[in-house]
Amino acid sequence: MLGLMQDWPLVCSKLIDHAALNFPNREFVTRSVEGDITRVNYAQLRARSLQLAKRLDQSGVKMGDRIATLAWNTSRHVEAWFGIMGVGAIYHTVNPRLFPEQIAWIINHAEDRMIFVDLTFVPLVEAIWDKLNTVEKVVVLTDDAHMPATDLPAVAYESFIAAADSDFRWLELDENAAAGLCYTSGTTGNPKGVLYSHRSNILHAMTGCLPDMMGLGSRDRILPVVPMFHANGWALPFVAALNGSGMVLPGARMDGEAIWELLDSEKVTFTAAVPTVWLMLLQYLEKSGKELLHLERVLIGGAACPRTIMEAFENKYGVHVMHAWGMTEMSPLGTICSIKPELAHLEGDARLDLQEKQGHAPFGVEMKITDDEGNRQPWDGKTYGKLMVRGPAITKSYFKGEGGNPLDDEGYFDTGDVAHIDEYGYMQITDRSKDVIKSGGEWISSIELENLAVGHPQVAEAAVIGIHHPKWDERPLLVIVPKQGEEIAKDSIFSFMEGKIAKWWMPDDVVFVEELPHTATGKIKKTALREQFREYELPTV
């Protein structure tokens, strides 16, 4: 027997409809890529999204088509998401920090029909244009006045949408229809696409607003420094529309001064980014003597947050730090370290000890830790195991089936992280089983670097591990076994790799060893290698 409640699919157009009806005048403030501060309210943003949807429909964009965005956090980028979803197409956020070859590979794999691109990235698109197989049109997120000269089949966004009005109805969609696509740099092989649905975006946003999660409401003014090309911008554009929160978008400028200016002038209450960004902000505050008068809470995720950052926010600037953990495959929020009432009495170091943990899971994220045989481990705050997760906004498989089935028998996804969980449900990452390095919140694939290094004619074997770095969290160290009798110069390795990877993927150092530790099956034993280089200090540049 089925219930007799209304059929009301969880589709993302309802988010912007809700905000425009109930909070028409609430604003999105953007530091535009062109330079000015621009303002648009929810009513206008919805109307412009409808215009875009109508224009895409006129342009022959069909349900399920992919449209790439290579863009900063701006209100136009948010409009693009809602407009693209509004015709049933899929916003595909592309990370512009990847190596151009990878970007081209990803766009071809996604079979994107259009690219929405910020002025910043027009040269990037020009550079890879010859390699793109499916892109028909480039929409530059600007107006005619700022349009650059280009040979691309390009149009300015403002002219593009001006050719349609907002008299359009969102396409009616199944809530399980695909809404967004985001590739994650895989540990092995090619990047893999995570395909979000309308349902997962909405359930994830609802979860994200809960008082024990981000606790965001209409009174908040949210500044997502985390780019929208990182896993849905941590869902903040959806969360904002769901609640009618104000939004402040930093565009292309994410240095300490630029962020502080927006935090201060726009009276931001909540902001979110990786630790590296906060390090820059705190350095700016220290240098300038500025304060954070309006900011109440900062969400820090994407990499483990150093205690010094937490201490500075909490004790010096009176901003509450919420440590968080998630991943692209989780939409991305997994856990947030809000303080449960049993632990509300903690102060000083004991409180910071708690805040160093990545936090507890909300309804909609089921966690377990298992040993190598898949047996559940106890939640005692000591016993660690593979961190596995299940929920409605977590990947069940990758786009086009890449990488096969990533779920275990119980339907849990292997996060590739190793963690323990305490009796209160607080999870702490202790290690990583997946072979990647996280630098400034971005993944670097160890295996891609190794494959590249062994291509050098004098290299017998190569391994890459992450070394702790005070600013970037981790940086890659390349460990090489030379071929018998060979003596290799470091520079020879660096120049061999240069131009074949993004600059920021380049290992910070190369060391030469006689042999690498191996497992019984002949794989490199990364845990032993990391142990061996635990005290290693990267050269300061």
Add this chain to the structure above:
Amino acid sequence: MLGLMQDWPLVCSKLIDHAALNFPNREFVTRSVEGDITRVNYAQLRARSLQLAKRLDQSGVKMGDRIATLAWNTSRHVEAWFGIMGVGAIYHTVNPRLFPEQIAWIINHAEDRMIFVDLTFVPLVEAIWDKLNTVEKVVVLTDDAHMPATDLPAVAYESFIAAADSDFRWLELDENAAAGLCYTSGTTGNPKGVLYSHRSNILHAMTGCLPDMMGLGSRDRILPVVPMFHANGWALPFVAALNGSGMVLPGARMDGEAIWELLDSEKVTFTAAVPTVWLMLLQYLEKSGKELLHLERVLIGGAACPRTIMEAFENKYGVHVMHAWGMTEMSPLGTICSIKPELAHLEGDARLDLQEKQGHAPFGVEMKITDDEGNRQPWDGKTYGKLMVRGPAITKSYFKGEGGNPLDDEGYFDTGDVAHIDEYGYMQITDRSKDVIKSGGEWISSIELENLAVGHPQVAEAAVIGIHHPKWDERPLLVIVPKQGEEIAKDSIFSFMEGKIAKWWMPDDVVFVEELPHTATGKIKKTALREQFREYELPTV
């Protein structure tokens, strides 16, 4: 193209699983019907619900079967909900305040197979037992020691579940499966059953927790005075499990002193009930000189809240009042009057003026106001119209199709209320188009009373309208046109009606008139009649 997120149905067992895993030691405190204060934590409550589910499964209860509850707010009642849903059956909350004939009618209409009943209501079940057609077993929510002597096929709850252990798996269900059933006293004809689904219960609970709605989290200790037999207890049992909030349950005692004792001793932060309850509490506080030291917020709904109650809570006791509106057909939350940031500057009378409105709608509740032709009216805070609603936790039709299709062409449900909505989205009820009276948060059907009254041999025509009452919000006034030449004594009317309706349905007064106002089609014009008796004062008893 469908998204590639996990299939994770929104079923209610996941709520209690989440709470038991992440908040195992958080407590449910109950003033038991037997008298003692009892405590059970989420881990225990889940284990007991599993025991019950297993026991029901052993007893042959099947998916879709209805199980009635006639019970106060206790942890056993909460366990019963989760246990019943856990085998795919449907908890059917029956309002014990209805007239016994109505209760029997409802139980027969629902075809309930079992009744879970508090000690208080065993005599009620005994009285109607001969009329019940489908009930096989009565489970009394107590232990053997407190079991009353009865001829019913009854068993004590504790013995019933003791016959099973908790080694059971919740039945796997479609999220659209029916979860709960609650009848609403119709405006015409028989009561109609609202059939909630697992999905609607969960989406509604998620919405209810949002910071702009009830804003409930793990640190809250919730005391629902509103009975669980009123529209899911305003979703508070689900909301609590979703967040791991503590719960304090008042059992059978809802007088001012009993409620105050729990608020105080259990450090309750949030409570919810109809205005009548708060009137009693405030009278108790006034008389005793007690204070509300821990309570932060009170949700007041079920009837328009008098300003004096708001003033007392806000100004005298420092408790924030959240006016709310909803209905059984809405699971029930429709709007809550939280303060939007644009209006946060309001103080004193201006703030109370705002709080007198029923509030704004969250994501998941779409409102419109329309004229009689169905045209949308502007949101200007003046123009009123029929209040229509749409959303995933709103009724699309009634159990067994009673009353036909209650939705308009756009899928909106007619609430039967008349309201205006202002530019900020704040809705205020101004009148009622449905022909009912709301007394102490419970519906009284005008039409049933009228049909009864015209059965009196000297009555030609009868109309019942609600008259404002300081304690009960409204009380019924019976207006009678005697048959030609007849002179009727009031007592003759009262004694004619006595025993045919619940005591609290009895009109507070009877007045005799020569004629009633009628519409062109011959219906009684209630608006004109209410206008005519606007200044009428009910006799004080």
